Amino acid sequence: MASLRDIVTSASINLLSAFGFLMAFAILRIQPFNDRVYFPRWYKKGTRSSPTRSGAYASKFVNLDCRTYLNFLNWMPAALRMPEPELIDHAGLDSVAYIRIYLLGLKIFVPLAVLSFMVLVPVNWIGDTLERAKDLNFSNIDKLSISNVPDGSKGFWAHIVMSYVFSFWTFYVLYSEYKVLATMRADYLASETRRPDQFTVLVRNIPPDPDESVSEHVQHFFCVNHPDHYLTHQIVYNANKLASLVSKKRDLQNWYIYYQNKFERTSKKPLTKTGFMGLWGTKVDAIDHYTSQIQKLNEEEAVERERVKKDPDAIVPAAFVSFKSRWAAAVCAQTQLCRNPTLWLTEWAPEPRDVYWDNFAIPYFELTIRRLIIAVALFFLIFFFMIPIAFVQSLANIEGIQKVFPFLKPLIRIESVKSVIQGFLPGIVLKIFLAVLPQILMTMSKIEGYPSISALDRKSAAKYHMFILVNIFLGSIITGSALQQLKTFIDLPPTEIPKTIGVYIPMKANFFITYIMVDGWAGVAAEILRLVPLVLFHLKNTFLVKTEQDRYEAMEPGSIDFPVGEPRIQLYILLGLVYAPITPFLLPFIIIFLAFAYVVFRNQVINVYDPKYESAAAFWPDVHKRVVIGLFISQLLLLGLLSTKKIGRNHFALLPLPVLTIWFFMYCKGRFESGFIRFPLQEAMVKDTLERATEPQFNLKAYLKDAYMHPVFKSSDVEKSDFTFEEEKSPLVATTRVATKLSPDVNSSFPVQSDA
Amino acid sequence: MASLRDIVTSASINLLSAFGFLMAFAILRIQPFNDRVYFPRWYKKGTRSSPTRSGAYASKFVNLDCRTYLNFLNWMPAALRMPEPELIDHAGLDSVAYIRIYLLGLKIFVPLAVLSFMVLVPVNWIGDTLERAKDLNFSNIDKLSISNVPDGSKGFWAHIVMSYVFSFWTFYVLYSEYKVLATMRADYLASETRRPDQFTVLVRNIPPDPDESVSEHVQHFFCVNHPDHYLTHQIVYNANKLASLVSKKRDLQNWYIYYQNKFERTSKKPLTKTGFMGLWGTKVDAIDHYTSQIQKLNEEEAVERERVKKDPDAIVPAAFVSFKSRWAAAVCAQTQLCRNPTLWLTEWAPEPRDVYWDNFAIPYFELTIRRLIIAVALFFLIFFFMIPIAFVQSLANIEGIQKVFPFLKPLIRIESVKSVIQGFLPGIVLKIFLAVLPQILMTMSKIEGYPSISALDRKSAAKYHMFILVNIFLGSIITGSALQQLKTFIDLPPTEIPKTIGVYIPMKANFFITYIMVDGWAGVAAEILRLVPLVLFHLKNTFLVKTEQDRYEAMEPGSIDFPVGEPRIQLYILLGLVYAPITPFLLPFIIIFLAFAYVVFRNQVINVYDPKYESAAAFWPDVHKRVVIGLFISQLLLLGLLSTKKIGRNHFALLPLPVLTIWFFMYCKGRFESGFIRFPLQEAMVKDTLERATEPQFNLKAYLKDAYMHPVFKSSDVEKSDFTFEEEKSPLVATTRVATKLSPDVNSSFPVQSDA
Numbered sequence A, B: 001m002a003s004l005r006d007i008v009t010s011a012s013i014n015l016l017s018a019f020g021f022l023m024a025f026a027i028l029r030i031q032p033f034n035d036r037v038y039f040p041r042w043y044k045k046g047t048r049s050s051p052t053r054s055g056a057y058a059s060k061f062v063n064l065d066c067r068t069y070l071n072f073l074n075w076m077p078a079a080l081r082m083p084e085p086e087l088i089d090h091a092g093l094d095s096v097a098y099i100r101i102y103l104l105g106l107k108i109f110v111p112l113a114v115l116s117f118m119v120l121v122p123v124n125w126i127g128d129t130l131e132r133a134k135d136l137n138f139s140n141i142d143k144l145s146i147s148n149v150p151d152g153s154k155g156f157w158a159h160i161v162m163s164y165v166f167s168f169w170t171f172y173v174l175y176s177e178y179k180v181l182a183t184m185r186a187d188y189l190a191s192e193t194r195r196p197d198q199f200t201v202l203v204r205n206i207p208p209d210p211d212e213s214v215s216e217h218v219q220h221f222f223c224v225n226h227p228d229h230y231l232t233h234q235i236v237y238n239a240n241k242l243a244s245l246v247s248k249k250r251d252l253q254n255w256y257i258y259y260q261n262k263f264e265r266t267s268k269k270p271l272t273k274t275g276f277m278g279l280w281g282t283k284v285d286a287i288d289h290y291t292s293q294i295q296k297l298n299e300e301e302a303v304e305r306e307r308v309k310k311d312p313d314a315i316v317p318a319a320f321v322s323f324k325s326r327w328a329a330a331v332c333a334q335t336q337l338c339r340n341p342t343l344w345l346t347e348w349a350p351e352p353r354d355v356y357w358d359n360f361a362i363p364y365f366e367l368t369i370r371r372l373i374i375a376v377a378l379f380f381l382i383f384f385f386m387i388p389i390a391f392v393q394s395l396a397n398i399e400g401i402q403k404v405f406p407f408l409k410p411l412i413r414i415e416s417v418k419s420v421i422q423g424f425l426p427g428i429v430l431k432i433f434l435a436v437l438p439q440i441l442m443t444m445s446k447i448e449g450y451p452s453i454s455a456l457d458r459k460s461a462a463k464y465h466m467f468i469l470v471n472i473f474l475g476s477i478i479t480g481s482a483l484q485q486l487k488t489f490i491d492l493p494p495t496e497i498p499k500t501i502g503v504y505i506p507m508k509a510n511f512f513i514t515y516i517m518v519d520g521w522a523g524v525a526a527e528i529l530r531l532v533p534l535v536l537f538h539l540k541n542t543f544l545v546k547t548e549q550d551r552y553e554a555m556e557p558g559s560i561d562f563p564v565g566e567p568r569i570q571l572y573i574l575l576g577l578v579y580a581p582i583t584p585f586l587l588p589f590i591i592i593f594l595a596f597a598y599v600v601f602r603n604q605v606i607n608v609y610d611p612k613y614e615s616a617a618a619f620w621p622d623v624h625k626r627v628v629i630g631l632f633i634s635q636l637l638l639l640g641l642l643s644t645k646k647i648g649r650n651h652f653a654l655l656p657l658p659v660l661t662i663w664f665f666m667y668c669k670g671r672f673e674s675g676f677i678r679f680p681l682q683e684a685m686v687k688d689t690l691e692r693a694t695e696p697q698f699n700l701k702a703y704l705k706d707a708y709m710h711p712v713f714k715s716s717d718v719e720k721s722d723f724t725f726e727e728e729k730s731p732l733v734a735t736t737r738v739a740t741k742l743s744p745d746v747n748s749s750f751p752v753q754s755d756a
Helices: A004-029 A030-036 A040-045 A075-081 A086-092 A091-127 A157-191 A214-225 A240-266 A286-310 A326-334 A362-384 A386-395 A398-404 A406-413 A415-448 A453-477 A483-489 A496-529 A533-544 A548-554 A562-579 A584-607 A618-644 A650-654 A656-676 A681-694 A700-704 A723-730 A736-740 A751-755 B004-029 B032-038 B038-046 B075-081 B084-091 B093-126 B154-192 B214-227 B242-264 B286-310 B326-334 B364-384 B386-395 B400-402 B406-413 B416-450 B453-477 B482-491 B496-529 B531-543 B548-554 B564-580 B583-606 B620-642 B651-653 B656-676 B681-694 B700-704 B724-728 B735-741 B751-754
Strands: A202-205 A229-238 A271-273 A281-286 A315-323 A345-348 B201-203 B230-237 B271-275 B283-285 B315-323 B345-348
Touching: A004 A030, A004 A496, A004 A618, A030 A040, A030 A533, A040 A584, A040 B032, A075 A584, A086 A091, A086 A584, A091 A157, A091 A562, A091 A584, A091 A618, A157 A656, A157 B531, A202 A326, A214 A229, A214 A315, A214 B681, A229 A700, A229 B700, A240 A286, A281 A286, A286 B751, A315 A326, A326 A345, A326 A681, A345 B416, A362 A453, A362 A483, A362 B656, A386 A415, A398 A406, A398 A723, A406 A533, A415 A453, A415 A562, A453 A496, A453 A562, A453 A618, A453 B724, A483 A723, A496 A533, A496 A562, A496 A584, A496 A618, A533 B286, A533 B400, A562 A584, A562 A618, A618 A650, A618 A681, A618 B154, A650 A656, A681 B214, B004 B032, B032 B038, B032 B531, B038 B084, B038 B583, B075 B286, B075 B583, B084 B093, B093 B154, B093 B564, B093 B583, B154 B271, B154 B620, B154 B651, B154 B656, B154 B681, B201 B326, B214 B230, B214 B315, B230 B620, B230 B700, B242 B286, B242 B531, B271 B286, B283 B286, B315 B326, B326 B345, B326 B681, B364 B416, B364 B453, B400 B406, B400 B416, B400 B700, B406 B416, B416 B453, B416 B564, B453 B620, B496 B564, B496 B583, B531 B548, B564 B620, B620 B651, B620 B656
Parallel strands: none
Antiparallel strands: A202 A315, A202 A345, A229 A315, A271 A281, B201 B315, B201 B345, B230 B315, B271 B283
């Protein structure tokens, strides 16, 4: 076990490296040529453009103003300054809800840490188990943990009572946060301006009709069953092939532009090879080659476009049906239409940009089969993923590499390189697997057939959470592969499992402290530096960008990586809840992580990310559920640990806690969840009435006409559809937020502009 | 272990006793004076009246026609003869669905039995384990069971394969039966004539309003949020006290009539004591006493009636809101109205007679607390019920009885009586507990706050099913109290549990065969005899009945005891599924039970029961779920049993089965369940349109005016509200069923009338 000094050393190293990242960030961000990497959100919103000062040429790229280097940490208060309503307006409710997860963690753990250090640390300290056991290696940290309390001590009552206090405090925070989020969501939906998805319902599993086309069938069905409310509908085309042609064309166009630029700079006809990735094949003139390729694709695309529009088989049995009022859309989304509940399935339509177009054609039976297969696959992925990894690791040895890449032979022959490869390669294979894991999980979610990107993100997060729970949390406690763990769990009685794990928990505190620093602190610091987008942007800027428009498109602001980020926060919250009554010393590390991440992500949300969609915090029920799961696990583990402490049957005093936790979960589910799934008729009616009064002449049909058109059918200019801009310009109800949008207070957080 | 001969003896005894019951039934039912006990359904329907033949006086009471005694079993084909559509019309869909549970069992087990006897019995027979183990007592039955197959034998593959065949066959039957029931329900709802619940939604948790009464608040809310559809509403009074006064008065009136009759017969003023139950206190003139008591109650009732109508506190925050069309009611029942999803909760209103009036005032938070408490209480009831029973048993010994009832002393002194008491008393205490258990479970369900009697029945059945599963099924296999079992399960690894139980399963086959005969066969035979109602009817008829109307009310046709009956069937189905691959010899006993019960309950449904409500088979999803649970348990137990048979890892070939079962359950749930909860808009629209075309002038508001009035506000004459009769006379759509209602074919099943 590591001593206090080890921890301090490790903490200093990690603090220093995080500090290094921050320094780099502070310097890089105030350079004008990085402006689009660190402030893309403002470019996307149109409130910022390239720095075009009239000063020296150099100052266009490098910041020469020394004063700005002095207060290089001023992004932190700036990030914290923007008030929440404005932040919702600026970045959307999803982003705000996401950074509130960190806030939730802080609200839980700051009081928990204070209480732990006031009550539990003294109790642990006066226990003298570890001092008496002279032959054991122990550190001061261990003296602060529950291990130091002697078996059968009355001191354990402190842990039992505090566990109740901790749980009830967590209940309180979770409940009030859920309530706040539910209100925020309801307010957000109520204050929103007109949006196509408010009037639209996604209808799936439309049964085939021998006499009518899908479009006619939909129209007749809704004219009959919603006679007073049906407005219009849009059918869905299976344009997957067309979409792949379009994206292929875009790739080719990039290459074309690259060679064009090269030609302009060097005045020498660039050549390329026709084979894969330009790596082999006959050499040809690059510009001609890509021109002809693009030409060919253009023709293919035109043919395919015609085919999709005419071929009845290209029409998917799904449609977006729009209604005359929000009330009618809310009614249709929430009710069962057909006697057979697997036909004419309705749900609230996702935002147009949130639609995942590939998943509309799956019939109900196939859908359930897919979910079964994915559930089984997920089980195997979680518990048996080490088997293929080990297999690849056995292949990825020196000999294997020499065979595949013979040109590397001389390099590998060097002894030092060889030993590095042999030492690191297996680890790298695992790292690569872990890096592509989110992608694998996303593919699995896509196979499950969810119709919107936000739903896919949520489902992937759920899968990743399970993976982390089993393979990182349990896997670190009970060392050994998940497969071995599975065997252990199956062979142990249910009461023994928490006991077995609980006993290991205090011993692993140091490991997890290091983990929090390495993965948590450094990870967050790396997030703010945005190394990969930085490099990518400058590469693109150098080789592809010609016009201002190109530069606009070269920015890749990214967005919150919910399927990966959220389960990671949940791991830290779980660790905090588990260790709060056992090794309180771990809590400050988690608090630092949460606070740091909160500031960093607030900065990213304000300055960087461009959300892919807006689901109005639809993921909060999942967040809530996973914190409750963490709490439940922590209670079971404490129960298991205490049952080994020879305190008679006193540990049964903890038994009501898990029952209460389940009840709390069900209560909150009933109380709040439907606010995240359904749209209450009362709210819909209020908005409808207001709108009828203010804009009686509005042509809703024209407004909705092309809202749910597959993106490939829109020309790239129309891609950012007009209405979103139109809305922003003329919101239905004027809010004060719009007025404050460009207040000086806000602008002061962007040093470059305020300097201008 | 019992030998084949023991089983045959036991079977003969049980068959004989069942035969005795049937004989008694056959003779009793054709006596005219029992006509109202065995054919009350027809009296309730108004198609049969007291036999008033002009013949001899005796023949009014005793059947003197010898011919009818000869073919005394002709009720059986008569019971089977009525076709299903007619039966639905005659007794309602609930009854038909209930007897279809037996049919479901038959459909599962007849092919299973044939297959088992063709495939598994030979495999078991040629195994010679039991013959080689000479020292073991074994019977021919055991030679037919899986115990006879030697460890490690390839013969177990037969059991594995057959387990798949059995499961898939069960899936098929369950699926097709669910489909049939869903269609039957949809057809039933579609063919139904106008009923108040089609237009009405139950709204609960109406928030208090400082300025408006509940009634005004409801009206304004729905006028705003369902402006085109809202018709009227009825508020709910808290009339529980009034209802108890009314029921008390009815009791007193019965006593009054009893003494009045006595007086008329004996011409002697009857006396009574004023104390409890007329057992002690001062003697007074009975008729005067009860007249004054009734008078007093009348006054109290009038005061309370006025109070309830005027006191705003007597109004419960719930209402029945009616709409102009079925479509609007279906919409309102399925959608969320208010931003806070725990307010303005809507659900499809139960039938007026199905409403459970006491449960409307519970706010959401209290409701969840109640459910938590009941869940914990149910857990303790199931696992710890033996503790209070044992306590009472320890009190209920000879000495205790002597103390409480000193006058019994001389009787108890007799040695033989003493030993009988000592031997039977503990058993009787347990029997009494088991007899009142359904009542306890029903009270628990009432505390949980369900608003309709049908829901209460379903929830009680679910609780009873769990009790039977733990205390009868598992309790019989692993002897010992449920508490000990709980300890066993907690201390065993999850993989060991099916193993431990699985090993005991083959040994307990004989016990369960006896159980099926004693509890199943004899129970069904006792059901048809209706001994208790028979005695009660004749007591009432002698002491209370004066007019034809009294006699009508003295009939207690009863109804299907769903909360007790359904879980019992599930126990037999579970036994069948568990033993099908292990001891196929048990299957014929179950098949006989199911077939016999099917005929008996068909007779009861046709001739006896008067349903309390009509939920249109809303309980079928529960039935389906419990059969699936049984199947799941049987698969786990077979897996556990085979894992002890030393066949390597071959028993893992069974692992996909439980996964498939879960998937099957979820598939069916998604495919059918909403048909049992929601009312599809398409169907509602069809009925609305039809009705508007046929009866454009119908005054719906007047029709719905008093539909949902608390029964105590209706005078007893109005109690059977007019509209139900009106409907029956003029159905919206004329069906052929009405025409066949009184066809000779049907009447032939009632010997007394056909003789007239």
